[in-house]
Amino acid sequence: MSQEVVQWLAEIRALREQIAQLQNDLSQADESAANWRRRYSDEAQQRRTEAKLAQQEIKRLKAEIKDLQTRSLRLKTEQTEKMTEIEEEVSQLQTVDELKQKLIEAIAERDNLAQALKLEQESHEQTRQSLTAVIGDTIDRFSHQRNQE
16 A cells, blocks of 8 residues: 555656646746737837828828929919010010010020029038038047047
């Protein structure tokens, strides 16, 4: 009978070890499941955020398209009005000399505007170079100061 008791005790001990191992496995499975739920939740939140940002960007782009269409329509209307004014002005010219005079004025104005544009471009280039130099100097000073610290 003592042999049977020893055998029963060994079997109970083995079953307890199995229960402990199974409880350990269950605990690890629960941790793994919680980890996967957390990951899934984080991923879902990221996707919701990205979708929201994409919707905002779409809304912004639609507004920008609408604005550009409105501007384009306004510019076409202004251009049409301007062409009508020019056509009326040209139709009022009676002689070739008047037409020549108007052409001379238009060419002179074009040349003046071209010269003004050229001067503005040169001024812009000088400003850009000055700002670039100032930015470079500032970066050098910051680098020098950081190196001293």
